[in-house]
Amino acid sequence: MNLQELIHISKRKLSEAGIENSRFVMMSLFRGVLSLNEADLILDGEKEIESKLSAKYMKAVERVVEGEPIDYVLGFREFFGIRLEVTRSVLIPRNETEELVEIVIDEEKNSKVFADIGTGSGAIACALARNIPSSLVFATDISRDALMLAEKNARTNGIFNIRFIEGDNISGLNDFLDSVEVIVSNPPYVRTGDLDSLDINVRKYEPMVALDGGKDGLDFYREFLKYLPTGKKVYLEISQYEAEGLRELVSDLNGYSCEFKKDLSGNYRFMILRPEV
Ligand code: SAM
Ligand code: GLN
DSSP states (O other): OBHHHHHHHHHHHHHHTTOTTHHHHHHHHHHHHHOOOHHHHHHHTTOBOOHHHHHHHHHHHHHHHTTOOHHHHHTEEEETTEEEEOOTTSOOOOHHHHHHHHHHHHHHTTOOEEEEESOTTTHHHHHHHHHSTTOEEEEEESOHHHHHHHHHHHHHTTOOSEEEEEOSTGGGGGGGGGGOOEEEEOOOOBOGGGGGGSOHHHHHHSOGGGTBOOTTSOHHHHHHHHHOOTTOEEEEEOOTTOHHHHHHHHTTOTTEEEEEEEOTTSSEEEEEEEEOO
């Protein structure tokens, strides 16, 4: 089979399956699986593709057709300019979380010690550690598989100012909590009863431990706030449906002022706690 034929077949399969942006998906697979780009297509369309390679490409197309998120099929996702390996042990990092990182970098570039609780693929920790090179970042997760992948992602990207700790919520930071100045987290925040209404691809492929926030979506925050000492700066991603619930939860928190920020889609998505002066 030559390149043009391969393109033709895969485009048809993707659009027949009703995949949105089928051209974008096809080009991503082209780049990711075959290491080819648009120019190769134009200049070398008649070039024969090795059968092993075309089979690998068609297998990837099949996986997308079956509904698997393209980032899992490719095996990586770009986050804040960093290429992160992603497997089904970790949530695929979202664009809103890049906005969270932007806020933190903007406000905390002079801080030294950070924590990323529930690091998943290592997205937030890697982005902070790379962009604030004089910092030390403690990255925790309750999932050992996630933590191993996060560690690998940091190493592959040449990022060495992160320490990885397996642990539960804020208590997972143990003795290190004292030295931490800034805590960042994108915890699981989907209400258990809403998990069924998530996009089928999310529900079927992404880890529930990364998404399930308990009955009202606030389990993680409740536990976190219970043990939060005074004097930290805290940047949390939140559900667009939970700003009110969280406002209530922090109303009796001593020593902190609270600000909610919207994401680019206009939803309340971030909660910032600052020590009161
Ligand atoms: N930080 C990554 C990101 O933004 O792409 C992953 C976020 S994902 C929504 C939440 C992560 O928190 C998952 O990796 C999950 O394993 C972890 N997690 C869930 N419950 C936790 C807990 N009690 N303590 C620590 N980590 C937890
Ligand atoms: N934004 C994710 C989703 O709904 C949820 C991530 C989370 O629970 N932190 O797909």
